[in-house]
Amino acid sequence: MPLEITPERIAGIERLIRPHIRHTPVMRVDMSDFGLAQRAVDLKLEYLQHSGSFKARGAFTNLLTRTVPAAGVVAASGGNHGAAVAYAAMRLGVPATIYVPSVTSPAKAERIRGYGAKLVVGGERYADALAASESFAIESGALAIHAFDQPETLLGQGTLGAEIEADLPEITTLLVAVGGGGLIGGIAAWFSGRVKVVAVEPEGSPTLHRALAAGEPVDAPAEGIAADSLAPRRVGKLMFPIAEAFIARSMLVSDDDIRAAQRALWDKVRIVTEPGGAAAFAALLSGKYVPGSDERVAVLICGANTTAVTFDEPLAR
Structure with a gap:
């Protein structure tokens, strides 16, 4: 484990950022409501976090532990990290410039603008936006905040592991969606093997899956309906x-598994989540992950930056 990313440091960061983040709730559901065998499963509703995803944790950690120059901060993002950095910068009175790829959803782009950040479209994919943001950081002197490959970012996301353990000390298994790996890396560092952490990725962007097979981070495709949040080039x-x-x-x-998970979460428990936020639940709902009889399972619902549900039916009178 990198020396910087330890449970002790995560605990310290949790105390530092606690005044700035929400303690998000847990919902216990029965999988029989979703057409599967009866089993209690806990959903950690981190999609209710400030800015609509867990990313606010890493954003505040960066801004509160690093020196921010007059030029402010810059970040590249598929949307959620950018929204989180923009939100944290707004709350702390810091200028922010956010580079996004063209695949970013309109909902995420609008949220970034709504927090007062300057939004720049920097290419077709996250890697393009990252390169553009790095050039801007050099030219302007702004502080670059990486979406996942930054110690402060992993430490901040690791505070979610601490919160999950406080909420659900009895769980044995936690399903987590993976993009660049900042979230699952921080959470796995917190638990350090005390809980079975299962990584879930879309078939169209198997970054961690390929890296583990290769023994090192390698390039992977960046495709599918969750490409705006779970599709960096590599972990x-x-x-x-x-x-x-x-x-x-x-x-x-x-993608079909993820769509089905989104629909089921709305139909059965009225949770509205983006594709990336539903990916971990998709593993359970699709039967791709079948827990053992003795497992106590929790699923992280990590993001909700999507277009709003439209209610077409008239109100009953």
Whole structure:
């Protein structure tokens, strides 16, 4: 494990950012409501976090532990990290410039603008936006905040692991969606093998899956309906040794699995989540992950930056 990313440091960061983040709730559901065998499963509703995703944790950690120059901060993002950095910058009175790829959803772009940040479209994919943001950082002197491959980012996301353990000390298994790996890396570092952490990725962007097979981060496709949140070119270097040490299993779900999970979460428990936010639940709902009889399972619902549900039916009178 990288020396910077330890449970002790995560605990310290949790105390630092606690005044700025929400303690998000847990919902216990029965999988029989979703057409599966009866089983209690806990959903950690982190999509209710400030800015609509867990990313606010890493954003505040960066802004509160690093020196921010007069030029402010810059970030590249598929949308959620950018929204989180924009939100944290707004709350702390810091200028922010956010580079996004063209695949970013309109809902996420609008949220970034709504927090007062300057939004720049920097290419077709996250890697393009990242390159553009790095050039801007050099030219302007702004502080670059990486979406996942930055110690402060992993430490901040790791505070979610601490919160989950406080809420659900009895769980044995936690399903987590993976993009660049900042979230699962921080969470896995917190638990350090005390809980079975299962990584879930879309088939169209298997970044961690390929990295674990290759023994190092490698390029992967960046496709599918969750491409705006779960499709970097490769996972971060900082999280990879954590993943090798503490992630028990990596698995893939299809776009159809993710769509079905989104629909089921809305139909059965009125949760509105973006594709990336539903990916971990998709592994359970699709049967790609079948828990053992003795497992106490929790699923992280991590993001909700999507277009709003439209209610077409008239109100009953």
